[in-house]
Amino acid sequence: xxxxxxxxxxxxxxxxxxxxxxxxxxxxxxxxxxxxxxxxxxxxxxxxxxxxxxxxxxxxxxxxxxxxxxxxxxxxxxxxxxxxxxxxxxxxxxxxxxxxxxxxxxxxxxxxx
Numbered sequence: 001x002x003x004x005x006x007x008x009x010x011x012x013x014x015x016x017x018x019x020x021x022x023x024x025x026x027x028x029x030x031x032x033x034x035x036x037x038x039x040x041x042x043x044x045x046x047x048x049x050x051x052x053x054x055x056x057x058x059x060x061x062x063x064x065x066x067x068x069x070x071x072x073x074x075x076x077x078x079x080x081x082x083x084x085x086x087x088x089x090x091x092x093x094x095x096x097x098x099x100x101x102x103x104x105x106x107x108x109x110x111x112x113x
Contacts, residue, residue: 039096077101081096
């Protein structure tokens with residue numbers, strides 16, 4: 001392989017790694033829990049209780065404050081990136097971008113404090 005091809009391959013690997021690295025690890029700003037809360041309000045509150053109190057509007061949709069009791073939050077990152085398709089029967093497929101995942105998980109962590 002030529003040096004030019006080696007350099008291109010190395011550059012591509014770095015670009016992909018930086019794209020998928022959390023912002024805090026890439027030297028950027030830490031995830032914003034308020035952005036995660038806004039995302040939850042816009043995309044999830046129709047079915048889920050998204051705050052520290054209250055019942056979910058759809059009974060089979062777990063309140064977000066209980067998610068860490070059901071699954072390790074770190075395990076949700078991959079599912080959110082690939083697309084959750086089996087949350088509860090009425091749940092639409094949910095897929096988030098890397099920055100959205102970081103913000104959403106940061107928000108969920110605030111619910112356990």
